[in-house]
Each structure stands twice: as C-alpha cells, then as structure tokens.
Amino acid sequence: MRFPPYTVYPMTPEGQHLQFLRLALDEAKKCTPTPTAFCVGCVLVSCLEAEPIVISTGYSRELPGNTHAEANALSKFCSLPQDQLSKFNASAQSHADILASADVYTTMEPCSIRTSGLPPCAETLIDARVKRCFIGVGEPDDFVHCEGAQKLVNAGIDVIWLKGLEEESLNVARRGH
Ligand SMILES: [Zn+2]
Numbered sequence: 001m002r003f004p005p006y007t008v009y010p011m012t013p014e015g016q017h018l019q020f021l022r023l024a025l026d027e028a029k030k031c032t033p034t035p036t037a038f039c040v041g042c043v044l045v046s047c048l049e050a051e052p053i054v055i056s057t058g059y060s061r062e063l064p065g066n067t068h069a070e071a072n073a074l075s076k077f078c079s080l081p082q083d084q085l086s087k088f089n090a091s092a093q094s095h096a097d098i099l100a101s102a103d104v105y106t107t108m109e110p111c112s113i114r115t116s117g118l119p120p121c122a123e124t125l126i127d128a129r130v131k132r133c134f135i136g137v138g139e140p141d142d143f144v145h146c147e148g149a150q151k152l153v154n155a156g157i158d159v160i161w162l163k164g165l166e167e168e169s170l171n172v173a174r175r176g177h
Pocket residue numbers: 068069070110111120121122
C-alpha cells in the first residue's frame with residue numbers, strides 16, 4: 001500500500017479536507033474501469049491525534065468481488081491486528097474506538113442500494129459508527145437513485161459536501177462508461 005496505515009500528514013486545516021479527498025481520488029484512479037459500475041476511492045482518517053492520520057484506503061473492486069471503496073477501506077482497517085492500533089492512538093483499545101472519531105473521505109456519495117447482494121456502503125458506514133463523511137460528488141442516477149448521504153444524516157453522521165473536485169470525481173468515477 002502506498003499510504004499508511006502509518007503516515008502522518010501535517011497540513012493546514014483549510015486545505016486539509018481537499019487534500020484527503022485528493023488522496024481518495026488517487027485511490028479511485030487505481031480502479032479497473034467497468035461499464036456497469038463507478039470507480040470510487042476512499043480514505044479513512046483518524047482525528048484522535050493532533051495531526052489527522054490516514055488509517056486506511058480503499059477503491060472499487062480492490063478486494064475480490066464487486067466490492068466498493070468505502071466498504072473496502074473499512075474492511076482493510078478492521079482486519080488490522082489489534083496490536084497495530086497503538087500506531088494510530090496510544091489509548092485506543094479497539095477498532096471501534098478509532099472509528100468513532102474517524103472521518104471518511106469518498107470521491108462519490110456512499111451507495112444506498114446494492115443489486116449485488118452486498119450491503120450498501122451507507123449501511124456499512126452507519127454500522128461502523130464513523131463520525132463524519134466528506135463527499136466529492138453526489139452519485140448520479142446512472143444506475144440507481146442514491147439516498148446514501150441522507151441515510152448517513154438520518155443516522156447522526158455529519159455529511160460534508162466538499163466543493164471544488166466534483167467534476168474530477170465524476171470523471172474518474174465514469175471511466176469505462
Ligand atoms: Zn457502495
């Protein structure tokens with residue numbers, strides 16, 4: 001993996017969110033394009049320390065099957081052995097401790113409907129109890145009507161629509177269409 005789990009990115013607060021979204025875009029560019037799905041990238045960031053730390057990354061179809069970026073980033077983090085968690089925060093006792101303060105950066109709105117049988121990413125993020133979700137662009141109605149952001153808000157997760165990378169996020173997502 002190119003990033004973390006162990007890298008600290010010092011940066012100024014104002015540009016910080018867009019920088020993490022750019023990391024997510026780098027992930028999205030690793031996707032194998034397919035006409036039947038989007039290419040999405042996701043970065044998980046822990047805010048337990050003074051400087052935010054990338055704790056996991058993921059992209060569409062990175063893990064076997066028709067897997068999604070957000071679920072892959074979570075799954076990779078949750079598969080880290082317990083004894084590696086102290087690298088992110090000295091007092092974190094569990095993966096859940098870290099996720100409770102974690103920010104999700106995803107290039108496209110987390111999905112709310114899956115036709116493949118896997119749980120939608122919005123549900124996966126809600127179950128993981130992450131704190132905030134920063135989104136590059138809304139999911140267009142190419143395949144289904146997405147209500148992922150609203151589901152997150154309904155579950156008490158802060159949703160932040162980042163400005164400035166919408167077009168790039170969409171262009172990368174539609175590679176292969
Ligand atoms: Zn998804």
